[in-house]
Amino acid sequence: MVIAIGFEGSANKLGIGIIRDGEVLSNVRRTYITPPGEGFLPRDTAKHHQANILTVLDESLKESGISPQEIDCVCYTKGPGMGAPLVSVAVVARTVAQLWGKPIVAVNHCIGHIEMGRLITGASNPTVLYVSGGNTQVIAYSAKRYRIFGETIDIAIGNCLDRFARVLKISNDPSPGYNIEQMAKKGKKFIELPYTVKGMDVSFSGVSSYIESIAEEKIADGTCTPEDLCFSIQETLFAMLVEITERAMAHCRSEEVLIVGGVGCNKRLQEMMGQMCVERGAKLYATDNRFCIDNGVMIAQAGWEMFRAGIVTPMEDTWCTQRYRTDEVEVIWRDD
Incomplete structure (x- = not known):
């Protein structure tokens, strides 16, 4: 039996979770929320964390009923993410590892999402769509690596939605993407937007720039409503994601899709991906906001897998990096 605690703070979510051999014992989270029309800056986010x-940390330990003495390893997010928040959380993880006399494991944030998704859904070897504020990738496992088949060539989908929310002054509570999703349900008119798929990759910056340039005028002259724009941007962006995911599935002869990351909570994205899966005779796996939004227990789960495979990070190597690609990690805990 192995018990792992995970520390996550790569963006505006601060989370600490504890897992015991696949059983979630605690999953505590705090979100830094800024006023409508504003994003979150690294320095202010770090201060929040x-x-x-x-x-x-105290709430997570109490919720789990686990004492520090019972924990086998301390796991933290090495990257990717925002520098100041990452370091703020890593400092605490390093400190408690030394205070408790426990080994420490540095975890790739993206792989945390994937391993948590696999655990919760039971997906065996899915094509993974990873969509969040800072990342957009289509991933499949092969030969001890999570291989990136396609990705955004500029901004991530979550970043695109966040920028659009700022244009319309949509609330950031609980998140811009969630509020766009609710408004989109009331949209009735589709506004054509740039659709940019380049092979296996996507580009969102053109959509972002275009909708920012037309939004105020089209709403003012009655051409469309804010709800129509929310509906239109969702349909366009998600169609692009479904297209590249299906192409990766065809390449891998895959019959499973797993959606992970904060944007993966979106019911419309799940619906569109589910329809594609039905047409292909494939199966869709997705999680709810407890596990798809950044959280500490996903870092604990990935670290648990790594620790059981014999991976421990020397204390002198417990640094953070804003750029840490999914395919850089050797996935020695999975059988081919």
């Missing part, structure tokens, strides 16, 4: 992390 610093102010809340000890409370979150």
Whole structure:
């Protein structure tokens, strides 16, 4: 029996979770929320994490009923992510590892999402669509690596939606993407937007720039409503994602799709991907906001897999990096 604690703070979500051999014992999270029309800056986000992390740690331990002595390894997000928030959380993870006398494991954030998704859904070897504020990738496992088959060539889908939310001054509580999703349900008119798929890759910056340039005028002259624009941007972006995911499935002869990352909570994305899967005779796997939004237990789960495979990070190597690609990690815990 192995018990792992995970520390996550790569963006505006601060999370600490504890897992025991696939059983989630605690999953505590705090989100840094800014006023409508504003994003979150690294420095302010780091201050939020610093102010809340000890409370979150205490709550996570109490929720799990586990004492520090029972924990086998401390896991933290090495990257990718925003520098200041990453380092703020890593400092605490390093400190408790030394105070408790526990080994530490540095985890790739993206692989945390994948391993948590596999655990919760039971998907065996899926094509993975990873969609979040900072990442957009289509991934499949092969020969001890998570291979990237396609990705955004500029901004991530979550970043695109966040920028659009700022244009319309949509609330950031609980998240811009969630509020866009609710408004999109009331949209009735589709506004044609740039659709940019380049082979296996996608580009979202053109969509973002275009909708920013037309939004105010089209709403003012009655051409469309804010809800129509929310509906249109969702349909366009998600169609692009379904297209490249289906192409990766065909290449891999895959019959499973797993959606992970914060944007993966979106019911319309799940619906569109599900329809594609039905047409292909494939199966869709997705999780709810407890596990698809950044959280500490996903870092614990990936670290648990790594620790059981014999991976421990020397203390002098427990640094962070804003750029840490999914395919850089050797996945020695999976059988081919």
